Amino acid sequence: MNAVIMGSGRVASELATLLDREGHKITVIDLDPAQFEKLPETFGGRTVVGDATDEDVLRKAGLPAADAFIALTRDDDRNAMAAQIAKHIFGVRKVICRIYDPLREEFYKTLGLEAISPIMVFARLVKGRLEE
Amino acid sequence: MYVIIAGGGEVGYCLSKEFIEAGHEVLVIEPDARLRERLEDELGDITLVGEGHRIESLDEAGVSRADVFIAATDADESNLAACQLARLKYRVPRVVAKLNNPRNRNVFRKLGIEYTVDVAALMLENVKAQIPVFPFVRLLSLDSDGLEVVQIRVTEESRLADRSLSETAVPFLAETACLVRAGSAPQIVDESTRLAVGDRLMCVVPQDKLDKLRAEVGSSGSQV
Numbered sequence: 006m007n008a009v010i011m012g013s014g015r016v017a018s019e020l021a022t023l024l025d026r027e028g029h030k031i032t033v034i035d036l037d038p039a040q041f042e043k044l045p046e047t048f049g050g051r052t053v054v055g056d057a058t059d060e061d062v063l064r065k066a067g068l069p070a071a072d073a074f075i076a077l078t079r080d081d082d083r084n085a086m087a088a089q090i091a092k093h094i095f096g097v098r099k100v101i102c103r104i105y106d107p108l109r110e111e112f113y114k115t116l117g118l119e120a121i122s123p124i125m126v127f128a129r130l131v132k133g134r135l136e137e
Numbered sequence: 138m139y140v141i142i143a144g145g146g147e148v149g150y151c152l153s154k155e156f157i158e159a160g161h162e163v164l165v166i167e168p169d170a171r172l173r174e175r176l177e178d179e180l181g182d183i184t185l186v187g188e189g190h191r192i193e194s195l196d197e198a199g200v201s202r203a204d205v206f207i208a209a210t211d212a213d214e215s216n217l218a219a220c221q222l223a224r225l226k227y228r229v230p231r232v233v234a235k236l237n238n239p240r241n242r243n244v245f246r247k248l249g250i251e252y253t254v255d256v257a258a259l260m261l262e263n264v265k266a267q268i269p270v271f272p273f274v275r276l277l278s279l280d281s282d283g284l285e286v287v288q289i290r291v292t293e294e295s296r297l298a299d300r301s302l303s304e305t306a307v308p309f310l311a312e313t314a315c316l317v318r319a320g321s322a323p324q325i326v327d328e329s330t331r332l333a334v335g336d337r338l339m340c341v342v343p344q345d346k347l348d349k350l351r352a353e354v355g356s357s358g359s360q361v
Contacts, residue, residue: 058214060244082190082214089248108192109218112226 006030009071009097011057011087012078013040016103016123020075025050032066057087060094068095076102081109088118138162141203141229143189143219144210145172148235148256152207153180166194189219192226200227209235217241220250252280273351276339284312285347289338289354297354303328310350311340 006029010017013035022045025031031050034057035041041052055062057076068074074091076084081104088102101119104110110122138161142149145167156163157180166187167173173184187194189208200206206223208216216234223229236242236255245253258275265271266288272295277286289307291297297305307314314326317337324330326338342350 059238059240061240080214082212082218086214086217086244086248090244094244094247106191109190109222112192112222116221116225 006072007067007070008032008073008075009034009063009066009068009091011035011074011076011084013037013043013052014077014079015043017075017077018043020077021050022048032071034062034066058083058090060090063087063090063095068097071095071097073097073099073101075100078103079105081106085109085113085118085120088113088120089116092118138204139199139202140164140205140207141166141189141198141200141223143167143206143208143216144235145169145176145184146209146211148209149207150176150179152209153183157181157183164198166198188215190215190222192222195219195222195227200229203227203229205229205231205233207233207235211237213237213241213245217245217248217250220245221248224249272354275347278344280344283344285342285344287340287342287347287350289340289350291332291334291336291338293334295334295354297332298334299332301329301331302326305332306353307338307340307350310346310353311338311342314338314340 008024008029009032010021011034013033021031021033025048032053033050034053034055036056038054053066057063068091074097076088078084084102084104088100091097092100104113104120104122105124107122107125110120113120140156140161140163142152142165145165149165153163153165163183165176165184166189167184168188176184185198200223206229208219210216213236220232220234224232233252233254234245234250236253239255239257242253242255262275265274272290272292274288275285276288302308308328315323316326316330317323317339319335
């Protein structure tokens with residue numbers, strides 16, 4: 006799989022590392038090149054410095070040939086914008102975005118985006134454990 | 138009309154003032170206390186603490202009964218999020234976004250936000266309109282009608298100089314035009330109107346013919 010990840014924070018770096026280890030072709034985009042230091046020495050993917058809500062940066066990161074795009078910055082607005090560009094302008098098949106705000110997670114799902122709220126995921130997980 | 142504006146900066150302030158003076162109901166959603174204070178001091182009790190991209194704020198503002206929603210913050214991604222919520226979740230009939238980065242115009246359009254105001258482009262065209270070397274200036278976009286108002290200036294190098302309109306492609310490209318010439322009253326042109334250096338034509342043009350018109354009236358060589 007050819008995947009482009011927006012953001013190089015903790016979750017994004019972990020995901021990039023896991024996928025890279027399994028032999029997938031990974032590109033990570035971040036505004037701040039210092040964030041790439043979170044990636045391990047062994048990381049074999051590409052890194053691109055730039056704003057992933059910009060079509061040109063996404064093109065440079067290889068979106069036209071990507072099978073998946075995952076938006077994982079801290080900013081819901083930027084994640085939602087980049088994910089929609091990936092889905093509707095570049096036609097990427099699998100697009101996932103992190104939306105912290107549970108109310109907006111619902112809204113973006115109605116727009117057909119695969120949105121995940123880590124708050125809801127964690128709350129459901131804990132509730133499940135309590136009910137075990 | 139009930140007008141909700143997300144963002145109480147300079148643009149939000151000027152818009153609120155205009156709408157209030159025209160007798161409309163205005164609410165500005167703004168997180169910054171200093172900006173809210175300025176609005177309240179000058180325009181009264183018209184602000185709400187919150188952010189236009191937050192559903193809690195939009196609910197509190199009563200967006201579902203708004204006639205117009207304007208996103209005027211300095212972040213395009215927030216303006217997009219706020220406008221999509223207003224348009225698609227709350228069904229506000231008229232939604233407009235301020236564009237801070239001109240390159241986002243197409244992105245907004247493709248993601249369902251048809252009406253955008255490109256601040257940088259407006260500034261650029263306004264400056265160009267004041268400087269006589271630019272033969273072609275976009276003055277106003279009438280997006281809902283697919284029309285554009287442009288100014289054509291007849292310069293020394295222009296192909297239009299010393300010709301009558303029937304000898305140019307202008308009548309095929311512009312719906313109508315008004316001639317502004319120093320020393321005489323503005324007049325609606327017809328095919329016999331003869332153009333001289335220094336003349337300005339204010340044309341109403343379908344947006345799909347803009348590029349052709351620009352090519353037609355530009356001086357050979359310069360691409361501005």
